[in-house]
Amino acid sequence: MLLNFSKMHGLGNDFVVVDNVTQNVFFSKEKIQQLADRNFGIGFDQLLIVEPPYDPDQDFHYRIYNADGSEVSQCGNGARCFAKFVKQKGLINRNKIIVSTKAGRMVLYLEKDGNVTVNMGRPVFTPELIPFKANKQENFYIIRDNEHTFFCGAVSMGNPHCVIEVDDVDNYDVQGIGEIIGNNERFPEGVNVGFMQIISRSEVKLRVFERGSGETLACGSGACAAVAIGIMQDKLDKEVNVTLAGGRLIIKWQGEDSLLKMTGPAEHIYDGQVTL
Numbered sequence: 001m002l003l004n005f006s007k008m009h010g011l012g013n014d015f016v017v018v019d020n021v022t023q024n025v026f027f028s029k030e031k032i033q034q035l036a037d038r039n040f041g042i043g044f045d046q047l048l049i050v051e052p053p054y055d056p057d058q059d060f061h062y063r064i065y066n067a068d069g070s071e072v073s074q075c076g077n078g079a080r081c082f083a084k085f086v087k088q089k090g091l092i093n094r095n096k097i098i099v100s101t102k103a104g105r106m107v108l109y110l111e112k113d114g115n116v117t118v119n120m121g122r123p124v125f126t127p128e129l130i131p132f133k134a135n136k137q138e139n140f141y142i143i144r145d146n147e148h149t150f151f152c153g154a155v156s157m158g159n160p161h162c163v164i165e166v167d168d169v170d171n172y173d174v175q176g177i178g179e180i181i182g183n184n185e186r187f188p189e190g191v192n193v194g195f196m197q198i199i200s201r202s203e204v205k206l207r208v209f210e211r212g213s214g215e216t217l218a219c220g221s222g223a224c225a226a227v228a229i230g231i232m233q234d235k236l237d238k239e240v241n242v243t244l245a246g247g248r249l250i251i252k253w254q255g256e257d258s259l260l261k262m263t264g265p266a267e268h269i270y271d272g273q274v275t276l
């Protein structure tokens with residue numbers, strides 16, 4: 001069969017987006033890995049699937065798969081592309097879009113300037129809900145293995161994140177350390193590992209080694225996680241510009257019990273068809 005898809009990106013974090021409202025396609029883990037391959041497939045960090053809503057008060061259900069074929073419950077850059085996709089494809093004609101994911105409900109706003117704002121919900125710091133093995137909730141944790149000791153923060157933005165503050169993110173071994181922490185047994189479902197360099201209370205640089213996809217040019221939920229942790233540690237203000245390799249996001253969070261908002265671009269690259 002022929003699959004219609006769009007290639008999109010949010011700050012270089014790239015996606016294949018599939019309309020499964022008008023199409024009905026099943027993707028096996030092997031098929032996703034093959035399509036994600038940058039030499040033998042289309043190439044993407046994540047596959048995003050638009051499904052009909054599960055509930056009448058939602059517009060769509062949003063499914064996310066990493067390049068390794070694992071299904072996950074959050075993708076912030078993907079959410080902005082999702083919003084542009086459903087509007088551009090005429091699947092909705094409103095600028096406020098309500099979606100459900102494996103992690104819950106999300107609201108997406110198409111802004112007049114072309115950016116998209118995502119209400120990412122409340123950051124969750126309870127260790128067992130991240131999930132992260134710890135005796136109690138803290139703003140700083142120590143993670144050790146035989147050779148290393150890391151000081152980090154941990155949070156769920158619908159998906160698990162660990163954030164480490166570093167002095168010089170451009171010259172940091174993101175892949176090496178990302179793999180070590182990503183495989184640490186204290187994160188039973190794996191973890192996205194963010195490396196944050198704080199420039200000022202309102203400006204950070206961030207690189208993220210993503211679970212299931214490796215280092216990407218940007219990670220939206222990773223940017224939200226880094227700012228939420230920085231605010232909890234009283235190192236950041238309530239509005240922060242996050243610079244990633246692919247560009248900049250604005251993250252706003254008033255603190256515990258408030259909803260966190262992310263604003264940034266979403267770009268359509270091309271439409272294509274592939275034989276499945």
Ligand SMILES: N[C@@H](CCC[C@H](N)C(=O)O)C(=O)O
Nearest residue numbers: 075076077159211219220221
């Ligand atoms: N690129 C993403 C996050 C995608 C999912 C992540 N790799 C996971 O396994 O949780 C983003 O922009 O948030």
